[in-house]
Amino acid sequence: MRNVDKKDVPAVTVPRLALYLRKLRELRARGVERVSSKDLAAMIELNAAQIRKDFSYFGEFGTRGVGYGVQRLIDEISHCLGLDRSWNVVIVGAGLMGTALARYRGFGEQGFHLVGMFDRSETVIGASYGAGRVRSVAELEEFCRAEKVDIAMVTVPATEAEATIQHLAAIGVRAILNFAPVKVRTDVDVLVRQVDLSSELMSLSFYLDREQG
Amino acid sequence: MRNVDKKDVPAVTVPRLALYLRKLRELRARGVERVSSKDLAAMIELNAAQIRKDFSYFGEFGTRGVGYGVQRLIDEISHCLGLDRSWNVVIVGAGLMGTALARYRGFGEQGFHLVGMFDRSETVIGASYGAGRVRSVAELEEFCRAEKVDIAMVTVPATEAEATIQHLAAIGVRAILNFAPVKVRTDVDVLVRQVDLSSELMSLSFYLDREQG
DNA sequence: GAATGTGAATTTATTCACAGCA
DNA sequence: TGCTGTGAATAAATTCACATTC
Helix, strand or coil, rough: CCCCEEEECCCCHHHHHHHHHHHHHHHHCCCCEEEEEHHHHHCCCCCCCHHHHHHHHHCCCCEEECCEHHHHHHHHHHCCCCCCCEEEEEECCCCHHHHHHHCCCCHHHHCEEEEEEEEECCCCCCCCCCCCCEHHHHHHHHHHHHHCCCEECCCHHHHCCCHHHHHHHHHHHEEECCCCCCCCCCCCCCEEECCCCHHHHHHHHHHHHHHCC | EEEEEEEHCCCCCCHHHHHHHHHHHHHHCCCCEEEEEHHHHHCCCCCCHHHHHHHHHHHCCCCCEEEEEEEHHHHHHHHHCCCCCEEEEECCCCCHHHHHHHEEEEECCEEEEEEEEEECCCCCCCCCCCCEEEEEEHHHHHHHHHHCCCCCEECHHHHHHHHHHHHHHHHCCEEEEECCCCCCCCCCEEEECCCHHHHHHHHEEEEEEEECC
């Protein structure tokens, strides 16, 4: 193990780890106990050396001549991704997208716990979203400190996204998943990842247009 | 203009074009008529040469010593992305995510027209989603041919995603935006882009974990 | 003088190919 | 023998730096 600190892990490796993890869990569910980089590579249409190299940034997880233990690999990758703890998540913006996310069960299973939901509008504050009630954004600061919120999913309208993210950053929320189609600059150091559906559609449009001439 | 056919445009350039387009529309809305690659680069925190090189795969859109006309650039990039036409889109899966997407106005403005929405479940078929009614997936094939559907957004449960995407591909839908957390292999040649929220959260987790040690 | 467009240089990512070990 | 782990080779993407044009 040379590279145990994550300093020089290529940016492209990180989302791939999530991909490997998903496929490995699928294999485990099917009762598979052992897998080679070659097999895994075939399943997700990738180069086998790529997979081995990605692992090599973190340690040696396999056995030469044999392959990888599925459960072992799941544990190792989970650890690499910081998933052997749970993270507290809030949703800011209780519109359609926000409530859709709130009701999705999948995140909790991965260790992302939805602890609160916030909105600016009086008409939705107090409404139930399954396991809780929508709170006023005025309560955000106190709530985030008290509940040790790690991640915010921002599903407010585009016009409010910048101010919302600045606010969250100032409050001390260190990571944001932003669904508004705006790239936000922040003075404070905060991780922002963008979920940009228009941009995805445009990429499809580009390749469709190329195909059709 | 050397590279008018899109054959050798780097994959990473395409989503950046969408990003430029958004910022340029924002500038236009503010009444800005001219912009330099340096200014644009500062706004989106990118290298200016990167922007110029991205454009250079398609042609020469600027004026030396002067810069770029905002409207001209919007038109050129729209053309590059295949956005000077409209695309017909369906949503398959009328759950929370599907209906949230259906009600979002933003796509229509970009030339992506929602023409239909489908589900397997009898309990939601016939329900209204704003501009139409949910149809049975049994009608998919006929509908897609009649309405010349270009793109499907797939928001069915993970367990049904693979079969749904195979079906859409067989029917002749050439591009899919998949919200289910499964990477799908298809025999037929179809463009699939993945919107993977768990994976995004895991990436945030990775970097958060690194910060906190 | 100012900013584009682009070869060349650099950096980053992927793939090859093989030594090392079960 | 079979598959990992990894330096070396290759490919891709980014950035530099400057000739070119307004």
